[in-house]
Amino acid sequence: MGTSKWVPTVCYQCKAECSILARVEDGKVKEIRGNPKSHGKVCVKGMSGPATQYNSDRLLYPLKRVGKRGEGKFERISWDEALDTITKKLKELKNRGEAHKLTASFFPHSITDPKWRFLNAYGGFINTALPHCDSAKIVAFLRTVGGVPNHHIPPAWFTMPKGGIMILAGRHAFGGLDNAAVPRDILDAKERGAKLVVLDPIFTPDAAKADQWIPIKPGGDTAFFLGMTQHIIAKNLYNKEFVDNWVRDGDFAKLKKWIADKTPEAMSKICGVEPAVIKKLAVECAKAPAVGVDSFKGIMLGQALDWGHAWNIFLAVTGNYDNPGGQPLPELTPMAPVAPGPGGPDLHELGFHRTGPNRTVFDKYGFIMEPTWYEAQAIRDDSLKVLITSECNPALTEMGQSGWQEAVTMKDSKGKYKLELLVSIELMHSETSKFADIVLPDKSYFERWELLYMPWWYNFGHGIALRQPVVEAPGECRHSNEVFIELGKRLAPEYFKFKDDLEYYDTQLAGLGLSVKKLQDMGGLWSPGTMGFYKYRAGGFGTPSKKVHLHWEDLAGAPAYQDWPRPGTAPEYEENVKEFPFILLSYRSIYHTGSGQWSHNNPHLRDSVSGMHENHLLINTATARKLGIADGDLVMVEAPNGGKVRIAARLSEGIRPDCVGMHHGFGSTIGRVATQGKGVSDNLLVPDAGATLQWQDVVAGEAHVSTRVRIGK
Amino acid sequence: MKQLGLAIDLKRCIGCKTCIVACRNFHELVNPSEAVPNQMPYYLHVESRWHGAYPSPALESWVVPCQHCPDPLCVPACPEGAIKKDPQTGIVRIDAELCNGCNAVPGQCGSEKTKSAPCAARCPAHMNVESYVRLAGNGRFKEALRVMKEDNPFPAICGRVCDHPCETECKRKDIDEAVAINFVKRHIADQDLKAETRYVPPIKAQRKEKVAVIGSGPAGLTAAYYLAREGYPVTVFEKASKPGGMLTLGIPAYRLPRDVIEAEIQVIRDMGVTIKTGVEVGKGTTVERLRKNGYKAFFFGIGTQKCKTLDVPGENLTGIYPALDYLRKVNLGEKAPLGKKVAVIGGGNAAIDGARCARRLGSPGTFILYRRSLKEMPARPEELEELEQEGIPIQTLTQPVRFIGEKGKVKAIDCVKMVLKGKDASGRRRPEPVPGSEFTIQVDGVIMALGQETDWACLTPDCACKLGDLGAMAVNPVTLQSDDADIFAGGDAVRGSSSVIEAIADGKQAAMSIDRYLKGEDLYAGRKTEWVPVENVQKEKYSPARRAVMPRLDPEKRLTGFAEVQLGLGEEQAQTEGQRCLGCSSACVQACPYGVIQFDGVKAKSHKCDLCVERVQFGEIPVCAATCLTDAIQFGELDLLRQKIAARGGEIVEALSRESILYVK
Structure with a gap:
């Protein structure tokens, strides 16, 4: 191993973006490790990075579509032709006053991502590329405490004291997305005497290690936490010091009055958990030195904003903000702005959900990006004309995926596609790129520069990390950031006077007295050295009153009625109960990222020994017996939207009898490896979110990812 | 170390x-x-x-x-001696230079080599046939014995009486003839006959739970062997005066010499198993009493002893012996006078054994009556061959309808000729009487060998377990557990009359179940129930070679006594025969009980975890x-x-x- 070296960089096998070391030998990535200067761990997806890097399906040249959308027929073109085509269309769009009808769909790695800058400068919008991201969590925290703890910001489990309580409310923390070190940190905390409680209709690997598994009804989290909060207040066990000093004046009295009838007994009927269990955990939480709560699927399976609200009320009443073990409130690292800064269009006037027939439905919409799940409907509404997708696969990840595929092939009266241009920037062909007009070969995370700061709080406190090329890109691959900078130079040159991405990052880093080179020499990581606790004590919270807002008075009355959390579960569970007796839980595991080819088309992650080869219909053993279903039997699952799939049943003692589970992200139709894995896509059963607005969260932008189903042979 | x-x-x-x-x-x-x-x-x-x-x-x-076992099975199993346990570190490593992928051709064997050899897949006890045969081919007889005794406590017995279904599956037949697996096995196993070359497996642990085995036939003693190896105190209860069940009482010594049985049973005694003969469970002592005496689990391997009857007049005349009664008397040295002309009725191994014994014991006019034709006879072909050499005729398509006596003693049989039509439940052609074809044969004695069933007197009312159709005990087919959680059963008692190797397979599976039962573990988890045989076998490295012929005692000399007829292969012959094995699968992959050895089809080599020894040498983990x-x-x-x-x-x-x-x- 004479020419072998370990290079620090940042993983992107999933959106957690953990710090890693990559071993490069003779110009090839051979091995991955967690970076010991960060938390030192990398999960099975990260370990599988070399198989993504050297996948024989990598796109190497720009392509243009030569068949119909969806046929997947392409021919090679030059970068000049590709960029000229995109530039021409964008100029035309802007000239006709419709720049806002451009949306770029990508995971915003960092708030200074040059892609974002381009969109602001041009006048288009961004969505997160995650149809079921945790926008409602972000909105709930913004409204309550004025901070943005997104899904990368769980409690700092490594600060959880002895006697503390860790509650995973529909959160498969062992499956990734925060930081690969989270499972270790939770188990360490448990070993030093903290308690782990898992609320989940499915017995997850986390539940297998928990002190207590509470098989709650899907969407019952709001009711469960309201019941706990009511009990804590009624028993006078709430944190007086925090409430008196840090809750907005008058809010607690209003809460006390409103919550009086949300007793554990009343809430038990909604969440399906015994009142005694709710009360016991409530008292334990009130007495514990710290309570940390994390949630993700809990958000997706219910009324997300209401749950986020109830969660925050619980944290305030027990005083668990910004304390060791509790809910952290991160600050952003101060970087230098790259001048001049483009303002960007007004999301509240011009976002694709605001310009169509449903604009009034979104009156109270409060998320900072367009709702990804409205993409298909926006095409139908003529509110979206150019879509650039990068590192995402909406043709498979969109709820009601066939609705998305139909929308991008819809034509106007003149026989032209309603969506005038679809560009896909990807490592490998995906279900989405099959529909694209232009397909651009992206650089992998082992080949590109990226300055990352924002969500990586668990890793670095309020720090930053450098993703740097460790090997050369094959063929003519260019990173999407390079593409957007080039488009910026062509379409908004006044905002793109810097030479390239490196100069852009250097300018920003100057705010910290750093440069890319310096950061590289430092091992690619910078942090202020502490994450800080009780920061609100100096200067208050980020809300207008500088205190915690429990009551959201602007959402009182019609149409939202959400000034207090609504305890009920999702409306789609209340309909079609008899014909569709089971709730379908779309769930995830550590072997899977969204519906991207980097996990789907990766041999390790689709192997039965090292990953997951196919998905099954998880069904409670007793339920299956009643239905005469044996393990491995092929069953037909049907949903109210008309979707039906045939899938093998897997009997389990680890799922509620009134639910069935299906692992998300299967049903691939493209890719050397992905198509060898069996399984079906859950999104064929879940309704098209944009077409079922009555069931969606139009305030915080959360789409529901579940449905009722029936099981037949 | x-x-x-x-x-x-x-x-x-x-x-x-x-x-x-x-x-x-x-x-x-x-x-x-x-x-x-x-x-x-x-x-x-x-x-x-x-x-x-x-x-x-x-x-x-x-x-x-890889478990880096203290006593790894892969080490002796490798015909090339390529696997070693490092004395310094205890790490088990495969030497890539020595491993020849069990004679595989690099780049051409694909994943086939990771499946089971057809012989091992077919063998009811799933013996690692390929390993011991190829070890013999390389002259490594000691290791071969060790490998055999992992899966079978009675290789010397099996080497003589096994019906060797493995040979039926042997892929060597695609080139010439099947490898004489059983002959090679016998040669290897005969090391067990001498105390100095005998292999006595080490006892793994000391456990206190007492286990009772009822019946000392191959099923019961196999269960005792594996349970003793796990460290359990095992007592075997045998109602006869000698242990061995059908091995001792049913099979004549010219096929299976008594010292061979005794030697292999001695190994089990040496492992600490107590064998109590003359004790019939169900009379005197009962399961309930044994439970009270601290026995925590039971294995019933009681075989089939009750002979079936023909249900025709005159069956109770003297001079008519049920085959097992006759063989038992002969094997215990008791008198069973038959006269000069003896009819043996039946076509199975017991009929052949009865006839050959009678022939040796002063009945030169012994012959066999069988109702079907030669083709349908269940007896092994090599036994029919020896029968012929010994001049014993078979009268086929003949069915007795009445035994005629004089002064209470049989003197003639009224028979009818049969014709074969259609098919019966066993798939064989069904015999039907030819009207008007009756005739009479004069005889001095008769042996009735029509098959056996089990005598379940040992099951007293305190047992919940049930008998299924045909009088066999109903047990779970994988775990062999009965309706009583602590009672397990196997062998003929469960299967009806079957073979020694099937009894051994059951004893082994039952012992695994009992071990798990006593440890409170899942009886099913991780149990291998599917054996996928290799289909495409490489033959490039082999040219035709004749199958070994078993040297036999001169027929003239045989009839004067009970000397062993099959004399056994010599060492050179066994080694040459071992070299005929095509090595369908991979011996170490087969041997590993943990399924951790990998086969690289491109390099044609086995490989596995070495605890990252090259990192460990530099102080890394x-x-x-x-x-x-x-x-x-x-x-x-x-x-x-x-x-x-x-x-x-x-x-x-x-x-x-x-x-x-x-x-x-």
């Missing part, structure tokens, strides 16, 4: 499989551009187990690397331990690991920690 190993913490392992991929990367086990899911090698895999039921289930997961997501894997010297576990209040899960990898709770 220092033993390096791993401690895997079940409280921490979340079954995420990160280590598996890290290990593949470090050892460069896959080419990421070409790798195909479910066809990639792996040195580690994850196993898991559910307990309990909703809403309080529990799930445990753990990693399984194995990759799995270095990359474990939850710090669940610790590496070190086994003794130190044990101390660390104890210091942290951990508990070693004995049921999993059988070798050099410790599983901790």
